[in-house]
Amino acid sequence: MKEIRIFSPASIANLSCGYDILGVCLDKIGDEITVRKTTKRGISIKKITGYELSNDISLNVAGLAASALLKNVKVNCGFEIDIHKGIKPGSGIGSSAASSAGTVYAINKLIGEPLSDNQLIYFASKGEIASSGTIHADNVSAVLMGGFTFVRNSSEKDFIKLDYPNDLVFSIIHPKIEIKTKDSRSIIKNQVSLNDMIQQSANLGALVHALNKKDYELIERSLDDRIIEPVRSILIPKFSEIKSSSIEAGALGCGISGSGPSVFSLCRGMDQAKIVSKVMKKVYDKIKLDYEIHLSKVNDKGIKIIDFS
Numbered sequence: 001m002k003e004i005r006i007f008s009p010a011s012i013a014n015l016s017c018g019y020d021i022l023g024v025c026l027d028k029i030g031d032e033i034t035v036r037k038t039t040k041r042g043i044s045i046k047k048i049t050g051y052e053l054s055n056d057i058s059l060n061v062a063g064l065a066a067s068a069l070l071k072n073v074k075v076n077c078g079f080e081i082d083i084h085k086g087i088k089p090g091s092g093i094g095s096s097a098a099s100s101a102g103t104v105y106a107i108n109k110l111i112g113e114p115l116s117d118n119q120l121i122y123f124a125s126k127g128e129i130a131s132s133g134t135i136h137a138d139n140v141s142a143v144l145m146g147g148f149t150f151v152r153n154s155s156e157k158d159f160i161k162l163d164y165p166n167d168l169v170f171s172i173i174h175p176k177i178e179i180k181t182k183d184s185r186s187i188i189k190n191q192v193s194l195n196d197m198i199q200q201s202a203n204l205g206a207l208v209h210a211l212n213k214k215d216y217e218l219i220e221r222s223l224d225d226r227i228i229e230p231v232r233s234i235l236i237p238k239f240s241e242i243k244s245s246s247i248e249a250g251a252l253g254c255g256i257s258g259s260g261p262s263v264f265s266l267c268r269g270m271d272q273a274k275i276v277s278k279v280m281k282k283v284y285d286k287i288k289l290d291y292e293i294h295l296s297k298v299n300d301k302g303i304k305i306i307d308f309s
């Protein structure tokens, strides 16, 4: 294989109580990435379309992730990368993860797949430094494994794919403002109270169990973030109104998608998600704030190959 073109999907991280450790892979929206082998060693990003980003490999998430991978495998060629961004950077639905996970996935395919999913997640997570200032594998694990994923320990490469009900649908609203992940992380407090830590851990454990047991009422009770949401939600216009009206309209829960500004509502079934998306839209229509809305089932496969030669 000399060249491969893939679709690398968007994702939602945190899912309320799982800051940096819980993610889910979305359908349809994503980046298209082409990687080709070159005789010249090393990595170059040839083309970025869709949105403007640096193609300097030390500043671009895909370049950082690919460099981390190449330090750990022996190859006698180089790689050229073209990225068409379908996900706006700074939207909160895993724009950087789609590019970094997609790039390491494509390179692994081109070199005969010597690396496991867990190794790819580890290398892809290094890309997040460019956008977040730190490594976190919640988004990239969801993109590379599909479905709901859990990060037990990144440096030990311990990533887990969870069981979950197959009728879950996300309604996601993206207000057209940009929140940089680095900025949104910088306002989070470094210390939390013991009481908050206890309730957050209880919610997270219960959410993982509820997904596994398809216990919708427990999902509803567990989608509760005591630590991050109260701080970050001040950056998102009308967050509490969107949340309360979504839940009133039947959503199982609602929270900040990644580092925002997107907000997700988790619903049971597409019909419910459509009803919820209408009430979410209404909140921004009222204040004339421009937005995009996405309805997405859980993407269990993750990255998809479009073609190769």
Ligand code: HSE
Pocket: 013, 014, 019, 020, 021, 132, 136, 138, 139, 181, 185, 258, 259
């Ligand atoms: N877990 C990350 C955060 C996801 O919430 O900052 C965004 O990249």
